[in-house]
Amino acid sequence: MTIRTRSRRTNIITAYVMVVVILFVARQLASHKLSPASEPVKNALIFISDADSIDAGRGSNSVYRIGLDGRGLKRIVGSIPHGEGYLRTTDIDCERASQQLVIASHRRDLNGFHHALLDGSGLHFDKPDGGDLLSATRQIAIAPDGVSVIVSREKDGDYSQPRFGLVAGDLMSRKFKTIKKPTATRSYVSPVFSPSGRLIAYIIERHDGRESPTYELAIAAPTGKGEVVIYETPLSISDLAWSPTGEWLALEMSRQIYRLRPYGGELTKLTDHLGGATSPRWSPDGRMISYVSPSTFPGNQQVMIMNADGSGKRRATNIRGAVVNGCWV
Numbered sequence: 001m002t003i004r005t006r007s008r009r010t011n012i013i014t015a016y017v018m019v020v021v022i023l024f025v026a027r028q029l030a031s032h033k034l035s036p037a038s039e040p041v042k043n044a045l046i047f048i049s050d051a052d053s054i055d056a057g058r059g060s061n062s063v064y065r066i067g068l069d070g071r072g073l074k075r076i077v078g079s080i081p082h083g084e085g086y087l088r089t090t091d092i093d094c095e096r097a098s099q100q101l102v103i104a105s106h107r108r109d110l111n112g113f114h115h116a117l118l119d120g121s122g123l124h125f126d127k128p129d130g131g132d133l134l135s136a137t138r139q140i141a142i143a144p145d146g147v148s149v150i151v152s153r154e155k156d157g158d159y160s161q162p163r164f165g166l167v168a169g170d171l172m173s174r175k176f177k178t179i180k181k182p183t184a185t186r187s188y189v190s191p192v193f194s195p196s197g198r199l200i201a202y203i204i205e206r207h208d209g210r211e212s213p214t215y216e217l218a219i220a221a222p223t224g225k226g227e228v229v230i231y232e233t234p235l236s237i238s239d240l241a242w243s244p245t246g247e248w249l250a251l252e253m254s255r256q257i258y259r260l261r262p263y264g265g266e267l268t269k270l271t272d273h274l275g276g277a278t279s280p281r282w283s284p285d286g287r288m289i290s291y292v293s294p295s296t297f298p299g300n301q302q303v304m305i306m307n308a309d310g311s312g313k314r315r316a317t318n319i320r321g322a323v324v325n326g327c328w329v
Helices: 003-032 053-058
Strands: 044-049 062-067 074-077 089-095 100-105 113-117 124-126 137-142 148-155 163-170 175-180 186-193 200-206 214-220 228-233 237-242 249-253 256-260 278-282 288-294 300-307 314-320 323-328
Touching: 044 089, 044 300, 062 089, 074 113, 089 323, 100 137, 137 186, 148 175, 148 186, 186 237, 200 237, 214 237, 214 249, 237 278, 249 278, 256 288, 278 323, 288 323, 300 323
Parallel strands: 089 137, 163 186
Antiparallel strands: 044 062, 044 323, 062 074, 089 100, 100 113, 113 124, 137 148, 148 163, 163 175, 186 200, 200 214, 214 228, 237 249, 249 256, 278 288, 288 300, 300 314
């Protein structure tokens, strides 16, 4: 082989590698939009609602943003088209630092989730490139790095009732793997990342033949390894939120808000609303919690704010329609 032939082959290989690298980088920039496209969103509450008459008419819902003073209500992600209709969003999560917003929908024919920035721009569908499916997604959580994602999704099996497992992956590789597989007696729901992203917390619904399930609050690595159950109760636990300081977990239990130290400690009840309180979400500094409670007006929901110890409750806004709290940025 002559020097000229070797040189030509080397140039071809080099050019091929450069093209592959450029296409990969371009794909990441186009698909994931990890840099905010406009002024960062802050001092706002993000939630799901069918408050808009368009949403209610379509049987769908949208993602909304409102200021802490109850002003500036804005629909940032409208009804998402799907097939001949529209999706009904089941859960959202976001991160203030990366400005990422992830949106889940419990559809069996939808293998993936939607992803946007907090200003509503860049909405697109993220579908796994490999690994386990992400259809029938109940809840979703995004890590503080704005890349890692964990979902609770319904798993097929010979179960008398739906069973959910945890599936983890990331926005870069788009490969997802089951980290907690459900059984006939166990479901895994409501995953949340710790402030460092090094741990996750989640709820285990344990069905051991009793009339009602037992609920366990567990902590593990994001791989699902090293699981430790920190709290167990016969009362229904249906939502979790990890404080930005790492000191507390807020939980929705029997339709009221409680807080608990993740490494042991006394459970403290923070609300006692007659109609219940749901969807606790921490402020970015960990000093306050927002949540949702029924209004005295039929068909209306209140987004409430209180101090982290349960004092100082006030209404941020009153909205006609269903509301699920998403995040506080």
